[in-house]
Amino acid sequence: MLILVVLAGVAAFLLVEAWPSFVAPAEEIPGEGGLVLYIWPLVFGTLLSAVLALVIAAPLAVLIALFITHYAPRKLAQLLGYVVDLLAAVPSIIYGLWGFTVLAPATRGPAEWLSENLGFIPLFAGPPSTTGRTMLTAGLVLAVMILPIITAVIREAFLQTPKLHEEASLALGATRLEMIRLAVLPFGSSSIISGSMLGLGRALGETMAVAIVLSASGGVTFNLISSGNPATIAANIALEFPESSGVAIDTLIASGLVLFAITLVVNMIARAVINRRTDFSGAS
């Protein structure tokens, strides 16, 4: 209940503060193209970077969680779980600096290879950026950042897989991999989704790392490795806010309102997906 009040308060604050930008004439909005034209590329960039991060991190998180819970010897599993948790404790600015100084240059070679060999896929059309501060790099940094939270959620669920169901599959002559497919993954599927959505939420709102890593120029493109990248909402607010005034600030707040709405929708979708599966859930 209290949470609902807080949420409503946040929404009301954003609406009131952003209002002037809704009624302002298009010329006064930064970029002089109107509010929608200003925010749309940011929304696109936000979604693209977050989804990219999720596509990279989620499968990796499932594999790590599986390894920790079902393959690694206990000592190694503990150590590995500890290391993954530690990743979550690193401040995002550090990830930003790491992405900028280490990862960005390191992606240049692979990016060139991708554009030469897989250039027919729009994602890798190129031409590759010379700095490496691309959407791909931002996605990779975000993936590392959201990996711990997703892994933690999935690992917990996998650990709780009922022994009954593991034994049921093994008694049918399942190998360990088949046991995982029959018993562990179905049991953990809703947590894979909820963990992913938590990660997605974090990636959507991540500010500093993206602000540092991504060299934004405002285009709307699926091209991950070129230098023409859309910015993300959060990073854009952080970069523009100190130098804005008047309607420009209201515009930034309006973009914040959109971000708020997106995260809300993502969470609702996650909830709906999980609820839809309760029919076949482990509760028997």
Added chain:
Amino acid sequence: MAKRIDVKDLDIYYGSFRAVRDVSMTIHPRAVTALIGPSGCGKSTYLRALNRMHELIPSARVEGEVVMDDQDLYAPGMDPVDVRKHIGMVFQRPNPFPTMSIYDNVAAGLRLNHKRMRKSEMDDVVEESLRGANLWEEVKDRLRKPGSGLSGGQQQRLCIARAIAVRPDVLLMDEPCSALDPISTHAVEDLMAQLKENYTIVIVTHNMQQAARVSNYTGFFNIAGTGQPGELVELDETPTIFSTPTHSATEEYISGRFG
């Protein structure tokens, strides 16, 4: 189908603790062998050692021989996964896969073992297995519904259908009725009487009346005291065990004087 198992001098250890000592027995094909005994006497551990399910516990190991129709189940190079394909198991608590439909539960083992099976062929085996488990009439109209929606007794028969769908040689049952009400228990017991026409069945039970009702052979396990290994006291035809057992401990146990 329906193979005979010869166990010779089997010891089962958890780490350095010997849980079961020196068991030798012959398990006859096309018959029900019941294992009875007080709690903690190692009969479930022993049952699990027959299809190497005990290996899920990292420190567990066995010494001795388990031979199924001249095939040593513990021979080096023998894959426990293969052993379990031939020796199916039904557990104490019904454990259908909760995310799967009734149909998929029965088909689960088939899909593991015969990767490519035609849909019609699969349908036939699923129907045959459900009929074999006396469940077909009750579920034929809702094969696509989740298996976890069935009653406990139906779930247990679903698990039996799942186990016999892969056509094992031997069926192990670890207290299959202890979580069921009397009517469901009766249904499962009836089923065992039918299944022994085609399968070798070994059942662990705490219920001596059940052992007397369903089994052809009964083995009595006992422990000398806490911390001591469990051992097989005697194994004989069920009427003999229940009327004129050789050992006094057996007589005391079945007459309810301890355990």
